[in-house]
Amino acid sequence: MNSANTEQVTRFRLSDQYQQLKSSFHRHLIQQIEERNLEIDQWDEAKLERFVTEQMRRYVVEQRLPVNLRESEALARDACDELMGFGPIQALIEDDTINDIVVNGPSNVFVERDGKLTIAPVRFLDDNHVIRVIQRILAPIGRRVDESTPMVDARLPDGSRVNAIIPPIALDGPCLSIRKFRKKALTSEDLIRSGSVSEAALNYLQDRVRQRTNLIVVGGTGSGKTTFLNLLSQWIPQGERIVTVEDAAELRLQHGHVVRLETRPPNLDGERAVTARDLVRNALRMRPDRIIVGEVRGDEVLDMLQAMNTGHDGSMTTIHANSTRDAIHRMELLAGFAGYNGSEVTFRGQVASAIHLLVHVARLADGKRRLTSITEVLGLSGNELQMRTVFHYDMEAGVHVDSRDKP
Ligand SMILES: Nc1ncnc2c1ncn2[C@@H]1O[C@H](COP(=O)(O)OP(=O)(O)OP(=O)(O)O)[C@@H](O)[C@H]1O
Ligand SMILES: [Mg+2]
Structure with missing residues (x-):
């Protein structure tokens, strides 16, 4: 993809229109999964991707969505991350050039690369979406955030460090900070x-x-x-x-x-x-x-x-x-x-x-x-x-x- 295209898709991904599309497509997927009793937990990534891509193709046609191929690919990718991974920040977690990820409420996500903090081209739908992803990160280690425990400091199985703090303590929406564990220690x-x-x-x-x-x-x-x-x-x-x-x-x-x-x-x-x-x-x-x-x-x-x-x-x-x-x-x-x-x-x-x-x-x-x-x-x-x-x-x-x- 050339840089003009990348930029266009990035702008699209940050738009409200995209967020709405993504969330309605997500609801559509959940409905399909439930109606057909699909056990997606048992699927591997490739199978899930095929399923989501196919659903996306039909959905675009049925709903006459005004998206081009690249945009629909972005939607499908994000929908997979939403189903299996940590939603909008899944790609950032997988990116080894990033060492820190900080989320300040749904629309402000920053990453640190080479010591420099920059805004990341992703966002969440709303506060609840951020909280859902936080819960999903914490669930496997038996922790959660809620009103009675609005702050959590935890370590993931891979050694990464996670801090989450949610409203009413955090005034501008739920915040999440991840310090990723470097796979190879600095020598x-x-x-x-x-x-x-x-x-x-x-x-x-x-x-x-x-x-x-x-x-x-x-x-x-x-x-x-x-x-x-x-x-x-x-x-x-x-x-x-x-x-x-x-x-x-x-x-x-x-x-x-x-x-x-x-x-x-x-x-x-x-x-x-x-x-x-x-x-x-x-x-x-x-x-x-x-x-x-x-x-x-x-x-x-x-x-x-x-x-x-x-x-x-x-x-x-x-x-x-x-x-x-x-x-x-x-x-x-x-x-x-x-x-x-x-x-x-x-x-x-x-x-x-x-x-x-x-x-x-x-x-x-x-x-x-x-x-x-x-x-x-x-x-x-x-x-x-x-x-x-x-x-x-x-x-x-x-x-x-x-x-x-x-x-
Ligand atoms: N000399 C270095 N060159 C490049 N990256 C570095 C260097 N030192 C640390 N880092 C990276 O910077 C980040 C912060 O490092 P580290 O956790 O050691 O800092 P810290 O001072 O202990 O932080 P905290 O105050 O949060 O405990 C890590 O992602 C680490 O990999
Ligand atoms: Mg330290």
């Missing part, structure tokens, strides 16, 4: 090739991981923290025992001796939750050499620091913050919420002895994810943490800089 070579990090910095990090440095990966939302933690963990020598604690198991450790623990949300009565703090405490009793916490975002900050201070050197985690200084402040804030009642200086002293290295990653304006700095914690001087930058990314020059040996 050191991938990151060097794409300019995310320099080889020198990776070699340095590799040494530090082997030397059992306690480290924290710092970055904003979707900046690549988990990806980096995964990468770092591959250098943990075999033979060490690792316990991981995550809210949704995303880490893929290529390691012979890993125990993976995952938190559990509270049930409908608000009970039986298993928190990250519970799991870090439990992990400490499991004779780990290292503990890896997917992300520190609550009370567990205290237990994690304690673990790092009590012989579990080489432990790692990530924290949501926009700079290394911010990360320290955020840990202080979380510690305060967790009921830490020592002084600020005492807490900083704990941080200074627990954390040896902060690795900052960011998604820059060009959409690229980069390692922007590696900072060593030298200790506490008076009230302030002393830190030293060992690597950084020079934004203006667009180069990775090795700052070791420089005054």
Whole structure:
């Protein structure tokens, strides 16, 4: 199909007319399936496609629909996705070049490719249509959204992460966010090739991981923290025992001796939750050499620091913050919420002895994810943490800089 045609079909697919056609054809299909007692669940994709295409052909003729061949093909394709897959976003899910899909109500669907968010040429009929697709995504894992549970955070069998939030909590219609699981994890070579990090910095990090440095990966939302933690963990020598604690198991450790623990949300009565703090405490009793916490975002900050201070050197985690200084402040804030009642200086002293290295990653304006700095914690001087930058990314020059040996 040439680009003019593609554009025309895209415009058509976004029109109200198309949405109405699609929904009346869908109703027609359901009616056919029910009347003829067809067991489409048992069919393979090819058989379903043949059936839908044939029905489409007849429907166009019977109803004298003003559509051309390409448009009717688009309708048939979408009708199949509606019957078997996840409706309008099925094609986006199958597209391996897309890593994130976000739906903000029925008419705003965005995708992220190569770090850039763009609007996707699909839409849902209405709020209920979005909710139906959300339910269909959640059903196989035994979850659902409704008024009593308007927010769901879940992980699909393929490892993808899903968040759904619906009205009345979401004011402009049901929202769905999918972070797809990359089939092949990003390797050191991938990151060097794409300019995310320099080889020198990776070699340095590799040494530090082997030397059992306690480290924290710092970055904003979707900046690549988990990806980096995964990468770092591959250098943990075999033979060490690792316990991981995550809210949704995303880490893929290529390691012979890993125990993976995952938190559990509270049930409908608000009970039986298993928190990250519970799991870090439990992990400490499991004779780990290292503990890896997917992300520190609550009370567990205290237990994690304690673990790092009590012989579990080489432990790692990530924290949501926009700079290394911010990360320290955020840990202080979380510690305060967790009921830490020592002084600020005492807490900083704990941080200074627990954390040896902060690795900052960011998604820059060009959409690229980069390692922007590696900072060593030298200790506490008076009230302030002393830190030293060992690597950084020079934004203006667009180069990775090795700052070791420089005054
Ligand atoms: N260096 C990189 N190059 C290309 N893509 C990357 C890079 N780092 C991460 N990504 C992609 O960016 C997306 C976000 O990465 P990741 O999940 O690691 O971020 P995060 O900071 O942990 O996000 P969150 O804040 O949601 O936990 C993923 O789809 C991942 O595959
Ligand atoms: Mg993450």
